[in-house]
Amino acid sequence: MAENKEPLMPGRKVYFDDCPGCRLQQHIDSKDGIPYIEFLFVWIVTLCTALPISSLFPFLYFMIRDLHIAKREEDIGFYAGFVGASFMLGRSITSIFWGMVADRYGRKPVIVFGIISVIIFNTLFGFSTSYSMAITTRFLLGALNGLLGPIKAYAAEVCRPEYQAIGVSLVSTAWGIGLVVGPALGGFFAQPAEKFPKIFSKESLFGRFPYLLPCLIISVFAVGVAIACFWLPETLHMHKESKTGDGTIEALEACSNGSDSIRKNENFEGRGSASKESLLKNWPLMSSIIVYCVFSLYDMAFTEIFPLWTESDRKFGGLKYSSQDVGVILAVSGFGLLVFQLSLYPLLEKTFGPIGLSRIGAVLTIPLMTSYPFMAMLSGAALFVLVNCATLLKNILSVSVITGLFILQNKAVPQHQRGAASGIAVASQSLFKAVAPACAGAIFSWAQRRQHSSFLPGDHLVFFSMNVIVFIGFLLTFRPFLVPPSTDYTIIT
Numbered sequence: 001m002a003e004n005k006e007p008l009m010p011g012r013k014v015y016f017d018d019c020p021g022c023r024l025q026q027h028i029d030s031k032d033g034i035p036y037i038e039f040l041f042v043w044i045v046t047l048c049t050a051l052p053i054s055s056l057f058p059f060l061y062f063m064i065r066d067l068h069i070a071k072r073e074e075d076i077g078f079y080a081g082f083v084g085a086s087f088m089l090g091r092s093i094t095s096i097f098w099g100m101v102a103d104r105y106g107r108k109p110v111i112v113f114g115i116i117s118v119i120i121f122n123t124l125f126g127f128s129t130s131y132s133m134a135i136t137t138r139f140l141l142g143a144l145n146g147l148l149g150p151i152k153a154y155a156a157e158v159c160r161p162e163y164q165a166i167g168v169s170l171v172s173t174a175w176g177i178g179l180v181v182g183p184a185l186g187g188f189f190a191q192p193a194e195k196f197p198k199i200f201s202k203e204s205l206f207g208r209f210p211y212l213l214p215c216l217i218i219s220v221f222a223v224g225v226a227i228a229c230f231w232l233p234e235t236l237h238m239h240k241e242s243k244t245g246d247g248t249i250e251a252l253e254a255c256s257n258g259s260d261s262i263r264k265n266e267n268f269e270g271r272g273s274a275s276k277e278s279l280l281k282n283w284p285l286m287s288s289i290i291v292y293c294v295f296s297l298y299d300m301a302f303t304e305i306f307p308l309w310t311e312s313d314r315k316f317g318g319l320k321y322s323s324q325d326v327g328v329i330l331a332v333s334g335f336g337l338l339v340f341q342l343s344l345y346p347l348l349e350k351t352f353g354p355i356g357l358s359r360i361g362a363v364l365t366i367p368l369m370t371s372y373p374f375m376a377m378l379s380g381a382a383l384f385v386l387v388n389c390a391t392l393l394k395n396i397l398s399v400s401v402i403t404g405l406f407i408l409q410n411k412a413v414p415q416h417q418r419g420a421a422s423g424i425a426v427a428s429q430s431l432f433k434a435v436a437p438a439c440a441g442a443i444f445s446w447a448q449r450r451q452h453s454s455f456l457p458g459d460h461l462v463f464f465s466m467n468v469i470v471f472i473g474f475l476l477t478f479r480p481f482l483v484p485p486s487t488d489y490t491i492i493t
Contacts, residue, residue, distance in 0.1 A: 021237035050178020059190035081441020090142030092430035098146025099423015114147030126215030149422030157235035172403040173341035180334035187327020284485040285412035294473040300436035317458040354404030361397040362474035412485040
């Protein structure tokens with residue numbers, strides 16, 4: 001082991017050979033370009049955890065119907081909401097714990113364990129034969145899959161500061177794509193015995209378990225990701241010695257992350273006080289998390305409502321689409337979202353800043369949500385094209401808002417607190433996302449019973465409710481509530 005206990009000189013960087021974080025940082029410092037391999041790990045891991053979250057939504061309407069838990073067709077949305085909420089409830093309970101584990105033992109163990117939980121419980125969900133089994137498997141999947149917070153921290157730690165906006169945007173890109181490709185898989189491959197009778201008979205495994213195939217496809221992908229994670233580099237600094245020539249482990253960590261000692265001396269005192277201060281008292285962090293939670297509430301509500309609305313009967317204000325039609329729409333919007341994030345988002349973020357871009361996304365979302373109920377007045381190709389365009393635009397706006405808030409959160413805390421901070425963010429977000437499907441399903445079910453009301457009839461009530469949430473989120477992006485961090489820790493660490 002190579003330890004240097006001499007005083008740190010200006011411009012000098014120190015690494016410990018037995019520290020995985022130092023080894024990775026030395027590799028980062030020796031290369032000037034974008035770390036494509038490390039970013040690929042970030043992308044596939046995030047995609048792996050995002051796919052099962054919403055893959056059930058295109059077929060959830062039919063799954064609840066086949067489980068015979070709902071007495072009336074109008075009540076299907078109500079029961080569907082609780083299945084959608086169970087995953088987020090489980091995740092909200094354990095996210096802070098997984099963040100603390102990632103800060104103590106490393107990002108990699110939490111990431112690998114989370115992927116294994118996807119393999120097991122996502123597959124078991126496909127075998128669900130009762131409503132209670134569906135809720136239980138989804139709850140356990142959420143509770144044991146704690147890698148979203150660590151992978152957010154990982155994305156900012158695996159590259160130079162000038163590329164961190166790209167790294168963080170990759171998380172939200174993969175997340176957004178997972179939330180649209182997952183439903184696309186669910187829409188295409190659910191009920192295969194009905195869609196592909198020449199390939200799958202009703203007596204086959206996939207005929208007896210009509211919702212297993214999309215879950216199994218995602219689980220097989222997760223197996224491949226788990227194998228790839230064998231080569232996943234660890235980013236957390238874990239030094240066996242607690243002291244260096246400069247006196248503290250934090251000074252060495254700051255230096256090994258590419259900061260020279262001059263900048264360290266200017267910023268270290270503030271960094272040390274930040275590390276001792278409770279994250280809950282870090283208002284730039286907490287304000288960005290709260291705004292993030294509000295927009296997550298809206299986003300998850302839409303994710304729950306959209307398939308229910310498109311698949312419900314015309315007499316209830318829906319479009320009467322099949323799960324396969326919904327799968328096509330979500331696949332198209334997912335591809336468009338990928339193109340946007342890789343080409344336009346970095347330029348827009350640089351031009352408007354994360355807060356400005358979040359405000360623009362919120363303002364444009366309100367008229368877009370207002371237009372959805374009127375789409376049911378159309379039919380045929382015009383309707384299909386319009387729904388595709390509107391859904392693509394909605395996803396672009398949502399990802400722009402969420403990515404900007406991701407960036408603010410990472411800037412507000414130093415590296416050694418980033419996992420715990422992400423855990424708080426994920427726990428809070430998951431709690432809001434647990435409430436969203438249950439409330440959205442209940443409102444949708446109620447709206448279907450008031451088609452002829454004089455005030456906000458039918459689905460107008462549903463989309464108006466989502467607009468209220470977006471407007472609240474927009475108001476919270478202004479001072480004195482949302483406060484940008486005074487110190488950018490993505491530069492210091």
